[in-house]
Amino acid sequence: MKLLLIEDEPMLLDEMEAYLIEQGYRCEKATTFAAGEDKIVLYDYDVIILDISLPGGNGLQLLQLLKKQQKEAGVLIVSAKDSLPDKLTGLNLGADDYMTKPFHLEELNARVNALVRRKSFKGNSQIQVDDLTIDPVAKTVSCNETFIPLTKKEFELLLYFIVNKNRVVSKQSIAEHLWGDHYDIVDNFDTVYVHTMNLRKKIVAHTGIDYIKTVYGMGYKFTSA
Template structure:
């Protein structure tokens, strides 16, 4: 999962970042509404962890911006305020959930995953595409009831493909979604080809179809329409 942490408290932001990275999240950071707007326009995120109190205004302004730009990331609102009115305002402005400071990092982790499930898999823990099933909670993949032995990045890659099945994904979008926005300046994305090659080989070994189609000059597509 790729998360944008919008938080101006450096110590808290770093603590959340380090914890989520240890849980296999890809995290980027913005410390103001302006910097968050810029990132949201140029990059895609599964979830936004949004502080209400920011140095250049209210996080509710960013929620309204996301609605106007039709940015469909899930939003978990974070605030030191525990007033009911603040919670209602945040949820009515487009937030998917609300957590109050101070919070425990495992609870934050659980809430982010719950927001992601509701936005991407309609609340289900199992994501199925023909003979392939992903368990979002246990990070396991099964092909025709046989467990697929994958690396964490291979799981994330297949997950990203299935969520976006039958859509062409550029090499850059795959790289930035799974490895972070710093991949923008890499000279090439050859490492993606190697990950896809390994994933294809493992799926085929268990009798799964080769859904990953190379779209020359553009990227890749998890194509289920011709199978």
């Protein structure tokens, strides 16, 4: 899952990033209104953690931009402001949740997990695709209770395919999802091909079904049986 952290307090931003990366999330950061605006327009995220008070603008304007762009990211507002009008404004503009600073990182993680389940997996703690069972929290995959050993990148890739089930995803979008701000280090898309093929082989070996189809000239598509 890919997160965007829009926060202008450097220490808090670094703490959130370090903690959420430990929980298995891929994080990108923005410290100003303009930087947040650029990332929202150019990229897609699963969850955006959004501060209201930002250099150069108000976070609520970014929330309006998200809705105008018809982005599907879950939005968790974090703010030092604890007034009821601020909360109501954020929620009425389409935010999914609201936390007041200071907060415990454990609670932040729990709120993010809940948002991911609600947005991507319809509230389920586990995802079922035919005989495949995926646990996003434990980060495990099994077929008929037999564990399928996946690398971290393979697990992230499988979740990305499932979230985008029946859609064609390009190699570039996969690279952006798996490597975030550093996806340009993938000089070509051979690395994406290798991760996809390894995942494909492991899933086929355990299920006998090739869920990941190559769409020549475009990318890949995950389809259930």
